[in-house]
Amino acid sequence: MKRRSDKQERILDFLRDFLTQHDYPPSIRDIQAGCSISSTSVVDYNLKALEAKGLIQRDREISRGIKLVGEERRPESEYTIRVPLVGTIAAGQPLPVPTTEGVDPDFADETVALTADQVGGRHRDEIYALRVKGTSMIDALINDGDIVVMERAQAVRDGEMAAVWVKDANEVTLKKFYREGDRVRLQPMNATMDPIYHAASNVQVQGRVVTAIRAM
Numbered sequence: 459m460k461r462r463s464d465k466q467e468r469i470l471d472f473l474r475d476f477l478t479q480h481d482y483p484p485s486i487r488d489i490q491a492g493c494s495i496s497s498t499s500v501v502d503y504n505l506k507a508l509e510a511k512g513l514i515q516r517d518r519e520i521s522r523g524i525k526l527v528g529e530e531r532r533p534e535s536e537y538t539i540r541v542p543l544v545g546t547i548a549a550g551q552p553l554p555v556p557t558t559e560g561v562d563p564d565f566a567d568e569t570v571a572l573t574a575d576q577v578g579g580r581h582r583d584e585i586y587a588l589r590v591k592g593t594s595m596i597d598a599l600i601n602d603g604d605i606v607v608m609e610r611a612q613a614v615r616d617g618e619m620a621a622v623w624v625k626d627a628n629e630v631t632l633k634k635f636y637r638e639g640d641r642v643r644l645q646p647m648n649a650t651m652d653p654i655y656h657a658a659s660n661v662q663v664q665g666r667v668v669t670a671i672r673a674m
Contacts (some may be wrong), residue, residue: 465500470508470526472492473524486498486502542587543569547631549592588632602673604670619632623662630664633645634647
């Protein structure tokens with residue numbers, strides 16, 4: 459086997475260290491920054507060389523699809539993923555829209571640790587967490603103070619639980635989402651509360667609930 463270059467050795471060392479610290483693979487940009495490499499194309503060239511030597515495997519369909527060959531890893535279901543807790547969402551009267559775009563879990567003030575099973579294999583860049591305020595979803599076992607893990611989404615199926623932005627009020631609420639002609643029904647899961655109706659043009663889905671974590 460042809461000798462590995464110094465750059466390739468650095469990349470392998472970085473991969474091992476990154477996987478140990480984060481329990482998920484680095485992106486090409488992570489490798490570029492962590493190994494002080496001039497460009498992502500140089501990283502890609504060296505990853506191809508390492509793959510040809512049988513030292514790594516790559517899945518080019520996903521952004522972090524790099525696996526070290528011949529090194530024991532924990533089962534994917536045991537991986538810990540940290541996602542940012544970016545604010546509060548109303549399960550009751552709507553609250554101002556939380557900011558989620560561009561939030562890096564590594565620099566968030568508060569994060570939530572989840573297993574890969576809890577997030578259904580989704581990458582952490584696709585998800586974020588919100589703390590629930592209110593009791594409109596208690597019949598769905600989501601109560602005041604619980605945390606909901608959200609997947610970024612701009613559309614959901616009828617009956618799915620979603621974070622919905624009410625445009626004219628610039629507020630967001632957590633409800634089950636139903637399309638009814640030219641309007642949308644936002645359905646609380648609390649027998650004491652009435653549904654909320656809006657023109658379809660006045661609402662926008664911001665995320666889909668993946669799972670909920672009960673408050674201690």
